[in-house]
Amino acid sequence: MSAQQPIGVFDSGIGGLSVLQALLAELPHEHFVYLADNGHAPYGEKTDLFVRQRSLAIAHHLVREHRIKALVVACNTATAAAIQELRHHHPHLPLIGVEPAIKPAAQLTRTGRVGVMATRGTVASEKFQRLLSSLQGSAEFEVCACNGLALAIEQTTLPAHQDRAPAEVTRLLRSYTRALGDFGQAPGQIDTLVLGCTHYVFAQEELQALLGPDVQLVSTGAPVARQTRRLLEAGGLLHAGPAPQTLAGRLQLFTTGDLAGLQAAAQRWLHLPPQGCQRTVIPL
Known part of the structure; x- marks a missing residue:
């Protein structure tokens, strides 16, 4: 393994592009290969066995x-279902997962x-349940399983769904935030919201407008991104060469599903030209 090799990033779809944005900013000299498993998304509504098989x-x-x-x-779902098995099968590969940021949220909240x-x-x-239990007493957590929201956000990039998907995202955001309770700075209100799926970051502007500043x-x-840097440094794997002149020169994007959706998402959120995306097939 050498420092010149790329870093792999994967998600069930486009949500992981929000993590990729942070990685690109934190590690400007690195090359990345991003894989969106759109052909099997969303993972959050699949069985753990299926998610483990796809992740492997x-x-x-x-x-x-x-x-x-x-x-x-x-991907939060893939991390929860498969990270231990991935570490077992790839013991020499630095592996970084994601999990809902409820620990930092507990430190940030003023209302508790x-x-x-x-x-x-x-x-x-x-x-997730172990993480939640470990923080009992540090704050009161209201948790909502947001069925359909990741898929609706995913579909905002697909031409066939662009007329309906934004309205569906808005409807679901209103429904799920209402189910969580009252938001605000007053005692008893929720003043901190954890986006526990990488897709939800792409709805954060609408969420902020909905909940207030x-x-x-x-x-x-x-x-x-910071943990990725730490692991690469510890393993002597940080790329020391000059930073690529363009984003297209340091990034390859692949999808197992609709190519147009990934191209639209990459253009919208990474300003990457469509030719930077390709379709691939990964059987179980």
């Missing part, structure tokens, strides 16, 4: 075909009440 297949593909030097699992929006798969996982939104991209 994708990791094997990235190691074999792209010779990655580290792997970022940019924290809302958590996540997928059903994340909320039901043992890993005093509610803090907490996501995981920047902490994951």
Whole structure:
């Protein structure tokens, strides 16, 4: 393994691009291979067995075909379901997962009440429940499994759904935030909201407008990027060469699903030209 090899990043779809944004900023000299498993999204509404099988297949593909030097699992559901098995199968590969940022949220809250929006798969996982239990007493957590929200955000990039998907995102955001309770700075109100799915970051402007400027939104991209840097430094794997002149020169994006959706998302959030995206097939 050498410092010149790329870093692999994968998610069930476009949500992991929010983590990739942070990685690109934190590690400007590195090359990345991003894989969106859109053909099997969303993971949050699949079984743990299915998510583990897909995660292992994708990791094997990235190691074999792209010779990655580290792997970022940019999906809360895949981290919860598969990170331990991935570490077992790839013991020498630096592996970084994501999890809902409820610990930093507990430190940020002033009212003592924290809302958590996540997928059903994340909320039901043992890993999340252990994390939640470890923080009991530090804050009061209101948790909502947001079925359909990741998919609706995903569909905002698909031409066939662009007329309906934004309205569906708005409807779901209103429904799930209402279910969590009252937001604000007054005693008894939720003043901090954890975005427990990487997709939800792409709805944060609408969420902020919905909840008001005093509610803090907490996501995981920047902490994951910093942890990736720490692991690369510890392993002597930081790329020391000159930074690529263009984003297209340091990034390859692949999807197992609709190519137009990934191209639209990459243009919108990374300002990457469509030719930077390709379609691939990864069987189980």
